[in-house]
Amino acid sequence: MTVRDATCADIPELIRLREILADRMAQDGTYPVDAQWQEAYADDLRERLGSDDMAVRVVDAPEGGLAACGVGLIFERLPGPGLPDGRYGYIQGMTTDPGHRRRGHSRAIMVALMEWYREREVRRVDLHATSDGEPLYREFGFVEDGYPSLTWRDPS
Structure with missing residues (x-):
């Protein structure tokens, strides 16, 4: 199995896989699925693929299309005691x-993404897990950080 960087030609498949994940996340909780997100998702991918702050890794399906994907992002916030350079x-x-x-597709993508973070000296990586994915992420050392994860969404 080969993990590779996604290209603009993969965008329709990346959207299809993201739709699968959105449906799965809705099963685990109250994750809202807004209408018409696909076009904005595609536009953002076209703009950011290959940028320094985003890695999109994929595994091709033998019959064509994609078998799996994962996206790594790097953000900056103010530096602090646990994050001296502010990057996460x-x-x-x-x-x-x-x-x-x-x-093993997700495992291979996680290996590639974590290597990408290490090469960029990113010291903290967060994610939200479905119940299906949680055991894999725990194998990579992901744990609850002791603080509640709270979210605010505009009710309008």
Whole structure:
């Protein structure tokens, strides 16, 4: 299996996989799925693929299309005691097509993303996990950090 960088040609498949993940996340909680996000997602991918602050890694499906994908992002906030340079990572959109699960695709993508973070000396990486993905992320050393994860969403 080969993990590679996504290209603009992969965007339709990246959207399809993100739709699968959105449906799965809705099963675990109250994750809202807004209409018409796909076009904005595609536009952002076209703009940011290959940038210094985003890595999109994919595994091709043997029959064509993508078997799995994952996105690594780097953000900056004010430096602090636990984050001296203010940079932190966020893993988003880790998804494996249901027909390709249990073959190591997500693990291989996680290895590639964590290597990307280490090369950039990012010392903290966050993610939100579905119940399906949580055991894999724990194997990579992800833990609760002791603070509640709280979210505010505009009710309008």
